[in-house]
Amino acid sequence: MMPLLTTKGLSRNFGGLRAVDNVDFTLMPGEVRAVIGPNGAGKTTFVSLVSGRIQPSSGTIVFDGADITGLPAYARVRLGIAYTFQLTSVFANLTAYDNVALPVQLTLSDRRSKGAVDAGVMAALERTGLADRARMPAGQLSYGHQRLLEVAMGLALTPRLLILDEPTQGLSDSEIDNFIGLVREIAKNATVLLIEHNMPVVMQLADRITVFNAGKILAEGTPEAIRKNAAVQEAYLGTAP
Numbered sequence: 001m002m003p004l005l006t007t008k009g010l011s012r013n014f015g016g017l018r019a020v021d022n023v024d025f026t027l028m029p030g031e032v033r034a035v036i037g038p039n040g041a042g043k044t045t046f047v048s049l050v051s052g053r054i055q056p057s058s059g060t061i062v063f064d065g066a067d068i069t070g071l072p073a074y075a076r077v078r079l080g081i082a083y084t085f086q087l088t089s090v091f092a093n094l095t096a097y098d099n100v101a102l103p104v105q106l107t108l109s110d111r112r113s114k115g116a117v118d119a120g121v122m123a124a125l126e127r128t129g130l131a132d133r134a135r136m137p138a139g140q141l142s143y144g145h146q147r148l149l150e151v152a153m154g155l156a157l158t159p160r161l162l163i164l165d166e167p168t169q170g171l172s173d174s175e176i177d178n179f180i181g182l183v184r185e186i187a188k189n190a191t192v193l194l195i196e197h198n199m200p201v202v203m204q205l206a207d208r209i210t211v212f213n214a215g216k217i218l219a220e221g222t223p224e225a226i227r228k229n230a231a232v233q234e235a236y237l238g239t240a241p
């Protein structure tokens with residue numbers, strides 16, 4: 001089986017700081033991969049390089065067999081890479097429906113086809129449990145529902161690779177339980193790359209875990225192997241996993 005995503009020697013400097021340092025990474029289709037690591041380890045920078053939000057200082061990124069290193073973010077979206085931001089990215093004054101209609105339109109060859117837009121929007125809202133809130137201004141949704149709306153916006157792109165950056169941050173326990181179910185559902189027809197600090201969520205969802213530390217991959221393996229890994233425990237100074 002061919003990897004869906006590989007990076008080779010991927011690096012990104014910010015001034016004198018090497019936020020991502022020579023990272024070789026492989027993701028197989030259908031996986032749920034969690035990316036964990038201490039604050040400042042380079043996780044967000046790494047997924048931003050994959051999504052095209054920022055450019056690498058050196059290295060290559062291959063998606064589905066094609067070198068995408070030089071492609072801008074919107075072209076990567078067209079190829080099926082969707083990225084939901086760590087901080088809330090919804091437009092507060094637009095309805096939930098209209099927020100999701102924006103990415104749906106990106107995927108359609110005829111953006112004015114009202115029926116196709118409607119079908120895409122409602123499918124994404126239904127999958128995230130927001131269909132009955134479609135007409136509410138996004139700013140009036142609860143925080144947890146706004147986070148789900150971000151996921152709906154990602155799903156609206158019908159991605160092959162969905163990148164979620166700390167999706168459970170700020171969610172209540174019951175919202176987290178629903179979210180775990182949602183990711184399992186999404187993973188039936190997409191590959192998921194998930195930055196997540198909540199270890200129970202990571203342990204429940206991930207097929208494999210990649211641990212970043214100081215811009216490098218410190219360890220990679222099954223949840224069980226990572227839980228037992230002494231170097232990982234040390235990097236977290238006993239706080240996790």
Ligand SMILES: Nc1ncnc2c1ncn2[C@@H]1O[C@H](COP(=O)(O)OP(=O)(O)OP(=O)(O)O)[C@@H](O)[C@H]1O
Pocket residue numbers: 014017019037038039040041042043044045046
């Ligand atoms: N735009 C930027 N300009 C300068 N430095 C940056 C920039 N973005 C990130 N950094 C630095 O790069 C390092 C890696 O940051 P990054 O956000 O990728 O880490 P992270 O693992 O996602 O951390 P967290 O878990 O806190 O989100 C940090 O030292 C950060 O301060």
